[in-house]
Amino acid sequence: MAHLATPAQQTKPQWRPAAVTYVPVSSERLAERGFNQAERLAAGLATACRLPIVDLLQRQINTTKQSFKSRGERIETMKNAFSINPDGMHLVKELYRESYLPTQKGMSQAKPIQILLIDDIYTTGSTLDACGQAILNAGFSMEIPVEIYTLTLARS
Known part of the structure; x- marks a missing residue:
């Protein structure tokens, strides 16, 4: 008789990004507010999950x-x-070297480095898209495969 595993017994690999980053604000907006909400959210999450936060x-x-x-x-x-x-x-490159170039029988496999990008509010996605494109382009130019995941506090 076959035994089916319950959902609690099934083990899925836990997703864990290599680093957390955030959408920067302009110096004018920073002076106006006194802080960057996205940076604060990212710092709290990174600390709670014991992940590096990357500027x-x-x-x-x-x-x-x-x-x-x-x-x-x-x-x-x-x-x-x-x-x-x-x-x-440079820090992303170091994280990639340390964690994302596993060797299997002496051969290197390039697994994408996963980055979590934080913003405070999502309206059209244009800010996250622009940030993601900048990260992807930099990764491409450095020959580092990148996967970007996004998280926002609110949707407008």
């Missing part, structure tokens, strides 16, 4: 507040708004 992105341009813009205006505003912080990408 991976930098804002290239000060985009005006997105809340009153249409979807199309938001997408256009976010084009080229972010770039990679070279120090952060």
Whole structure:
């Protein structure tokens, strides 16, 4: 007689990103608020999960507040708004070398490094998309396969 495992008995590999990063705010917005909500969320989550937090992105341009813009205006505003912080990408490269190049019978296999990208609010996805593109492009140029997962506190 076959025995079926209950859901509690089935073991799935636990998903665990290699690092946590966040959407940066402009220096003007930082001065206005005094803090970056996405950075605070990322720091709390990274601490709770014992994951490294990486200052991976930098804002290239000060985009005006997105809340009153249409979807199309938001997408256009976010084009080229972010770039990679070279120090952060260096840390990603080190994490990739340490954890994501397992050898199997002497051969290297490139498993993508998984990065969790945090933002405070999701409206159209244009900010997360722009940040993700910057990370993917940097990974591609450094020959590091990257998978990006996103998490937001709220949806507008």
